[in-house]
Amino acid sequence: MKKLLILFLILPVFGRMQLPADQKALTLADFSSISHKIVYESFRNGSYDLYITSADASWRRQLTDTKNMHEMYPKVSPDGKLIAFSVDTGEGRARRRDLYLMKIDGSGRKLLSRDSREHCWSPDGRYIAFVKSESARRFSGESWATKGLFFYDMQSGQVTEHANKKLEHLYNLCWSPDGKYITATVLGGMGFRHTDIAIEAWGTKYFQLGIVGCRPEFSPDGKKIGWGQSDRDFRIAKIDFSRRPPVSQKDIVGIIQVTKGYEVYHLDWSPDGRYIAFSCGPDGEQAVGGMAPGWNICILELSTGRWLNITWDGNHNKEPDWVPLN
Amino acid sequence: MLNRQTAVVAALLLLFTMCSKENGKTVREIRTKSGIEMVFIPGGEFMMGGDRPGETPVHRVGVDSFYIDKYEVTQQMYRMLDLSNPSHFKGEKKPVEQVAWMNAAIYCNERSIEEGLDPCYDENSWSCNYSASGYRLPSEAEWEYAARAGSQGKYFFGDVKNIKNYAVFSQNTPGGTDNVGTKKPNAWGLYDMYGNVAEWCNDFYSTVYYSRSSDFNPKGPREGSARVTRGGSWNDPEAVIYSGSRGFDESFNDACILKDTIGFRCVRRADK
Structure with missing residues (x-):
């Protein structure tokens, strides 16, 4: 943690920041050396679609182009070859959200599981963990309106349920790099009010992480975790599963905060652990499927706390996910 | 899902289970097709507000007759409609809590659909059609009129020393919510109007609205960032548990800021 110089910045105006006097403003050129690309969702022409971009925004390509269907929440496989993603169809109370898979170039689209969402990959790429929509009525x-925890086996194509059948109201699954735990936020489930937990991937136990907020995500080496303390700030901390809770309050550091009226949402660590990608914009409905006009994808440099938009069109750009391999 | 025609007929055949005359008003209890107990509240006038900032000026308000749930919406009622129950304190007879205003409105719509009634809420704009036959959240005026049940003082039960008999609040909470209906009702037979969970109203919250509101069926400001809550909760002190006490909350639909102190009850139009 000491290697990271984390600056706690107050960002008075969206897209601007107060930098220490000796730091120059960040430019897109500073991201040109990042070889990893980012997949994200964007709403254009009446529906959400998935896009892939270089970190310096010099290159971008549309991966899906469907009408009356919303492709969202992309999660790239550990080998960088596949994308698991959500597809919403229908409207209003008849809407449904299913889990799909396709190649990184957008081809080979395949349905994996109906009424399934909030997915993540196992670190070896064999499994996709996900939760199912809870209500059959509407x-x-x-995010939390889910039931159970399930695994799609990429080798057999079979879906199996987690050993603990009492899991409920989980969202934002994230598999630890060592493969042992799946973290999630839970609301009104298993006796919890609202907290973040780690679940044994192949056991039945779960326990609280010791953090307040939503949507925890592991650093690539599994030694740190980042999350949204609120809709306006991110935190990161060391995580050590040999202790309970695995996060100590003294290790928690703020990395970004925006002023009221703006929000930041759902960070994702770059494969080298030096950056986080996130989405940000004015108060909106930024959860999956929600409309968030004015929102863009941003990258933060963890060593300096400097950050910059890499999209500017404000087309509800959200849920960035780094492509692990080039 | 009920056949719509059957449901409409059934809804018209609400079972009348009890009538009583309280404070000059004839209230009566009904049981809806879904089996939910409601109380018919006859229209009338009352003095709305209190003496604390945001509760003034005390002003005369009239409301039309309406039906209101006898109890706060329970987790059993949520389960009957196969809706996800976000509550922290689980229990079939406990009130649903950690429910965002938007999800309370969705519950109202689903309950309407279940009984063959016209939903009140447009689920895109979240505007409320007060003329629709279905369920909705009470206006703030309706809530206070129902809570007062004809009383004019600070409390519907008279002396504050009796509050523990009428409200689940910070001094007698079991460590969270309690089953609905464990305390005494008000004069119109409504339980937990004080305490247990604070109850969402349909109105946006404004501290200045009382000085400019309509004197008949006021519906709150046209827009705002927070919605009104009323009645106080299991976690509130005695100081905020009274008929004119106003609360507000911004958890319209944000799961990160939901509170286990806020629930709701439904109302529906009573045809003249």
Whole structure:
């Protein structure tokens, strides 16, 4: 943690920041050396589609182009060859959200599981963990309105349920790099009010992480975790599963904060652990499927705390996910 | 899902289970097709507000007759409609909590659909059609009129020393919410109007609205960032548990800021 010089910045105006006097402003050129690309969702022409971009925004390509379907929440496989993603179809209470898979170039689209969402990959790429929509009566866009924890086996194509059948109201799954745990935020489930937990991937136990907020994500080496303390700030901390809780309050550091009226949402660590990508914009409905006009994808340099937009069109750009391999 | 025609007929055949005359008003209890107990509240006038900032000026308000749930919406009622239950304190007879205003409105719509009634809420704009036959959240005026049940003082039960008999609040909470209906009702037979969970109203919150509101069926400001909550909760002190006490909350639909102190009850139009 000491190697990281984390600056706690107050960002008075979206897209601007107060930098120490000896730091120059960040430019896109500073990201040109990042070889990893980013996949994200964007709403254009009446529906969400997936896009892939270079970190310096010099190159971008549309991966899906469907009408009356919303492709969202992309998660790239550890080998960088596949994307698991959500597809919403239908409208209003008849809407549904299914889990799909395709190649990194957008071809070979395949349905994996109906009424399934909030997915993540196992570190070896064999499994995709996901949760299922809870209500059979009507669609709920609420992230937490889920039931169970399930695994799609990439080798057999079979879906199996987690050993603990009492898991409920989980969202934002993230598999630890050592393969042992899956973290999630839970609301109103398993006796919790609202907290973040780690679940044994192949056991039945779960426990609290010791953090407050939503959507924890592991650093690539599994030694740190980052999350949204609120809609306006991100935190990171060391994580050590040999202790309970695995996050100590003294290790928690703020890395970004925006002023009221603006929000930041769902960070993702770059494969080299030097950057985080996230989405940001004015107060909106930024959860999956929600409309967030004015939102863009941003990259933050962890060593300096400097950050910059890499999209500017404000087309509800959200859920960035780094491509692990070039 | 009920056949719509059957449901409409059934809804018209609400079972009348009890009538009583309280404070000069004839209230009666009904049981809806879904089996939910409601109370018919006859229209009338009352003095709305209190003496604290945001509760003034005390002003005369009239409301039309309406039906209101006898109890706060329970987790059992949520389960009956196969809706995800976000509550922290689980229990079939406990009130649903950690429910965003938007999800309370969705519950109202689903309950309407279940009974063959016209949903009140447009789920895109979240505007409320007060003329629709279905369920909705009470206006702030309706809530306070129902809570007062004809009383004019600070409390519907008279002396504050009796508050523990009428409200689940910070001094007698079991460590969270309690089953609905464990305390005494008000004069119109409504339970937990004080305490247990604070209850969403349909109105946006404004501290200055009382000085400019309509004197008949006021519906709150046209827009705002927070919605009104009323009645106080299991976690609130005695000081905020009274008929005119106003609360507000911004958790319209944000899961990160939901509170286990906020629930709701429904109302529906009573045809003249």
